[in-house]
Amino acid sequence: MDKFTSMAVFVKAVECGSFAAAAEALSLSAPMVGKHVQQLEKALGVTLLNRSTRRHSLTEVGRNYYERCKIVLAEMEMADAIAQESRLLARGHLRISASINYGTHCLVPVLSGYRAGHPEVTLGLELSDSVVDVIAEGYDAVFRVGTLPDSGLLARPLAPYRMLACAAPSYLAAHGTPTTPKDLAQHQCLGFTHWSPREVWYFDGAAGREAVPVHGALSANVGQALRVAALSGMGIIMQPAVLVTDDVEAGRLVPVLPGYAPPTLPVHLVTAPGRLRTQKLQSFVDYVVNVLGREA
Structure with missing residues (x-):
């Protein structure tokens, strides 16, 4: 009994x-x-x-x-x-994880809208480009950029991440401007550590998708560091458009290979299955899917 x-x-x-x-x-x-x-x-x-x-x-x-x-x-x-x-009632604390770029440039700007409608929910956002364990590390919601493995987690698709290849005018003046993806073999291409493989970049063009081997003297695990390196003239980077848009508009960085587009990266909001669904989590999921689930 x-x-x-x-x-x-x-x-x-x-x-x-x-x-x-x-x-x-x-x-x-x-x-x-x-x-x-x-x-x-x-x-x-x-x-x-x-x-x-x-x-x-x-x-x-x-x-x-x-x-x-x-x-x-x-x-x-x-x-x-x-x-x-x-x-x-939507009340309590939500623990959230996102990649550094996505969290900073996509998620944080819309959080005030969620808080305006749910003032009794507090948000703990942890930014890392490493893959976290949703269940073992106790996250309520995790934003993941890239192809998801078959993990059994609940994943809701959001608007894809648009990528852009660009470099500083000083670098292009010194080393020339690539006209086809294959030209990148002659350039310094600064790699993002968390991509696998980071030595291959992909481009979609009139002839379909091309996989291009690249190399460079610098790789980093944070996109912001690669942006700064590109601004200093170290080489070409491929990073999320949201990270470099201001620099491109100001002329500090110049897009390369305009006839080719890097494939967009899928983005998902991931939650653990079987966890008791609270209104605070449900309201957050509904808000994010509504705001970030469509193309900007």
């Missing part, structure tokens, strides 16, 4: 004054009420109730145990109420 259930039956038996009255109140049989009380007494090794043919009375130990049981059961009811409320 479940101990908490037995405690609740014991409390009701005390309040009703007899097993029969408690049985009627709980829709149980009187013998079943007696079994619950006996189970508690056996587990505790004490007598809780002095029985008579019609009524029973608490022992001294039973009186103290009864008072503590009421406190425990009240706390359980409160915990259940809080849990139920969390399913109805």
Whole structure:
């Protein structure tokens, strides 16, 4: 028998004054009420109730145990109420993970819109270009850029990530401007460590998709570092358009190979399956899919 259930039956038996009255109140049989009380007494090794043919009375130990049981059961009811409320109200803390570029340039700008509609939800955003474990590391939601492995996680597609190859005018003036993807073999192509393989870049053109081997004197695990390196004239980078748009518009970086487009990268919002869905998480998922689930 479940101990908490037995405690609740014991409390009701005390309040009703007899097993029969408690049985009627709980829709149980009187013998079943007696079994619950006996189970508690056996587990505790004490007598809780002095029985008579019609009524029973608490022992001294039973009186103290009864008072503590009421406190425990009240706390359980409160915990259940809080849990139920969390399913109805968007309230509490959400732990979120995203890649550095996507989180900074795509996700953070729209979070104020979510908070405006859900002021009782706080957000803990952790940015990393490493792949995190949604379940083991306790994240509520994770944004992933790139092809997803078959992991069994729940994944909702968002607007794809547009990529752009570009370089500083000073680099192009010194080394020339590539006109076809194959020309990149003669250039410094700065690699992103988390791509696999980072020594191959892809381009879509009139003849279809081309895989181009590239090399460079620098690779980095953060796109912002590659952007700064490109601005200093170190070489050509391929990074998300959102990271370099301002530089391109200002003329600090120049797109290369305008007749070819790097393939877009898929983006997904990932959550763990089987986890109790709270309104705070559901409201966040719904908002993100609505705002980031379409092309900009």
